[in-house]
Amino acid sequence: MTEAPLTDESTVRIALVVPDLLGTYGDRGNALVLAQRLRWRGYRAEIVTVLSSAESLPESCDIYLLGGGEDVAQQAAVSFLRRGNGLRRAVDSGTAVLGVCGGLQVLGTRFTTGDGKHHAGLGLVDIETRPGADRAIGELGTRSELPGIGVLTGFENHLGRSEVGDDARPLGRVLHGTGNGADGVEGGVTGRVVCTYLHGPVLARNPALADTVLSWAVGAPLDGLPDFPELERLRAERTRVRG
Amino acid sequence: MTDTTRQGARGGQHHGGESCSRPSGQRWRIVPPRGPETGRATLHRLRTGLALFAGRLATNTSKRLGLGSGGIIGGRVALALQPELLGELVSDKRVVVITGTNGKTTTTHMVAETLRAAGEAVSNATGANMLDGHVAALMTRPRADFAALEVDELHLAQLTERFQPAVLLLLNLSRDQLDRVGEIRSVEASIRQALAKAPRSRVIANADDPNIVSAAFDHPDVVWVSGGCRWKHDALNCPRCGAFLEEVDGEWKCVCGLRRPRPDWTVDDTGLIAPDGSHEELSLPLPGQINRVNATFALAASTALDVAPRAALERVRAVQEANGRYEHTVLAGRTVRLLLAKNPASWLEMLDLVADNTRPLVLVVNSREADGHDVSWLWDIDFERLAGRTVLVTGERALDLAVRLRYAEVPCEVTSDVQQALHSASITGSDQPAEVIANYTAFRDLFAKRQRQ
Numbered sequence: 077m078t079e080a081p082l083t084d085e086s087t088v089r090i091a092l093v094v095p096d097l098l099g100t101y102g103d104r105g106n107a108l109v110l111a112q113r114l115r116w117r118g119y120r121a122e123i124v125t126v127l128s129s130a131e132s133l134p135e136s137c138d139i140y141l142l143g144g145g146e147d148v149a150q151q152a153a154v155s156f157l158r159r160g161n162g163l164r165r166a167v168d169s170g171t172a173v174l175g176v177c178g179g180l181q182v183l184g185t186r187f188t189t190g191d192g193k194h195h196a197g198l199g200l201v202d203i204e205t206r207p208g209a210d211r212a213i214g215e216l217g218t219r220s221e222l223p224g225i226g227v228l229t230g231f232e233n234h235l236g237r238s239e240v241g242d243d244a245r246p247l248g249r250v251l252h253g254t255g256n257g258a259d260g261v262e263g264g265v266t267g268r269v270v271c272t273y274l275h276g277p278v279l280a281r282n283p284a285l286a287d288t289v290l291s292w293a294v295g296a297p298l299d300g301l302p303d304f305p306e307l308e309r310l311r312a313e314r315t316r317v318r319g
Numbered sequence: 320m321t322d323t324t325r326q327g328a329r330g331g332q333h334h335g336g337e338s339c340s341r342p343s344g345q346r347w348r349i350v351p352p353r354g355p356e357t358g359r360a361t362l363h364r365l366r367t368g369l370a371l372f373a374g375r376l377a378t379n380t381s382k383r384l385g386l387g388s389g390g391i392i393g394g395r396v397a398l399a400l401q402p403e404l405l406g407e408l409v410s411d412k413r414v415v416v417i418t419g420t421n422g423k424t425t426t427t428h429m430v431a432e433t434l435r436a437a438g439e440a441v442s443n444a445t446g447a448n449m450l451d452g453h454v455a456a457l458m459t460r461p462r463a464d465f466a467a468l469e470v471d472e473l474h475l476a477q478l479t480e481r482f483q484p485a486v487l488l489l490l491n492l493s494r495d496q497l498d499r500v501g502e503i504r505s506v507e508a509s510i511r512q513a514l515a516k517a518p519r520s521r522v523i524a525n526a527d528d529p530n531i532v533s534a535a536f537d538h539p540d541v542v543w544v545s546g547g548c549r550w551k552h553d554a555l556n557c558p559r560c561g562a563f564l565e566e567v568d569g570e571w572k573c574v575c576g577l578r579r580p581r582p583d584w585t586v587d588d589t590g591l592i593a594p595d596g597s598h599e600e601l602s603l604p605l606p607g608q609i610n611r612v613n614a615t616f617a618l619a620a621s622t623a624l625d626v627a628p629r630a631a632l633e634r635v636r637a638v639q640e641a642n643g644r645y646e647h648t649v650l651a652g653r654t655v656r657l658l659l660a661k662n663p664a665s666w667l668e669m670l671d672l673v674a675d676n677t678r679p680l681v682l683v684v685n686s687r688e689a690d691g692h693d694v695s696w697l698w699d700i701d702f703e704r705l706a707g708r709t710v711l712v713t714g715e716r717a718l719d720l721a722v723r724l725r726y727a728e729v730p731c732e733v734t735s736d737v738q739q740a741l742h743s744a745s746i747t748g749s750d751q752p753a754e755v756i757a758n759y760t761a762f763r764d765l766f767a768k769r770q771r772q
Contacts, residue, residue, distance in 0.1 A: 100494065128563050310719060
């Protein structure tokens, strides 16, 4: 993508990728949060919804968001995203991508579905997923290893257990909850591709992560936004909750 | 052991029953021994009697101790003593079973009312919609001619394992409590399996909901109802093969062959079109298109059981509320309308209902077991349309709701409970009734509170 910082006149385009397949857990909320945090800072933002009936994924977007979905939907999402390979080119040019839950598995190298079948992921993050013995469901808290983010809070609901390979690093260390279910870590990051099991949606509960992703898209650090008290209180409440 | 007895009605009735027909003139017959079958049957009967007695005792005790209506505990006790009780309680009844994500309680209420035009009807009116709730309801009126039973989507299979209802209503399927109920595909598959065990039931199903159509498509006896489908986000792709559906706003179809069936009953802006082509105006005290669709399901069910259509229609037109839903009542000294919304599809319907007025709005969201602990779905709802309204939020997840509204640029006030919300300075100036939209346990608590007043 463009190297120069975007001016206030530019529009930041946020792609909501195949929400008909990957969009089970209020995942659209991540796009709403990003767009609104841009508008509050005087940027123009546009949410581009790309359904699986589209020819292929447009490459002109500044942020790509992938949500959660069921096994069959995940496989359909992989075959859609392979078509044209636009997401790979976008990632190679430094575009920000956020994958949540099923999105994590789709962006990873490989996932095994509940029926025991192996499927190749898009391979944009070195992370591999196998089914666990039971679903991990509940509040999840982590301490992020990305700079300036701190504690992440969200809700997890997944059967998959994911292992972060050598070419990626975890998004955070688990404080409570299951996370990836291996090595006490959660999520995975390679460059500007961020994957996580946190929803809630994750960017609604964690404005620091939202602003990090936005600064990547805009190409410059962003001005702070005045905190609103409900969000502060929500984060305090949710990080206290266990289970 | 063999025994003989003299010819006589008593002996015959006692031991042989109708199966021992005697040649005329025969003065004696061999009476079969009181074998294991007969013993087991007696035991079975005693056990059923005991189960009913203990169940009713538990219900009454629970009521007397003020622990609630006692419905579920009575059913649970009775079922524990006689696991086959459900099948026995329905054996001489014509049963309508109602399931789906939204509208179960209201539709069950309507179905019971229409059936009352033809006879006595029992129903699990309080929404206890698993087997113990069914048993509890049926125990209260063992001699009723009809039963209208609401059943939880995932418990339909347990029910059709035990008996085949006369009529089975499939209203709609959409995302709901994903951490408890699971994803729609698995719910659809479970309903499909349940229907496979009930080939003799008449199924009445929603032709506009691809998930419902997929569940009912293979059943031999389906009547299709069409009334539109507001929430589409769970049915853009084929439930069977995953391909993107064509023409999702109307005559939807899939490359795999699944398609919208031709409806037998249609309800549109002009009214109701019955299978025989007759047209009826359908204005109801209950608001919204969704309740016109629910009413049409009730009329289709009663028609299947030969209730006179005119009488059924009159009954359904008289339904004013269903277990508190849509009811105008007084809470904390203020007139309110109680609305239940527990998932994105039902919030969409309820926001439609309040969109045509400027009443103060109180939104209540909890996240207990029965609600689901995950409230991410709040972000699937277009709260942006509430811009300009006075909104108060409360409930266990008031802060999640407040953050959602902040991003939708809808100013709101967080209050500690509904009482405080209704006394908030921001709405005491208005003399309009307040609209209170609450999710499941929040609604239930408010309804209980208003009953105690």
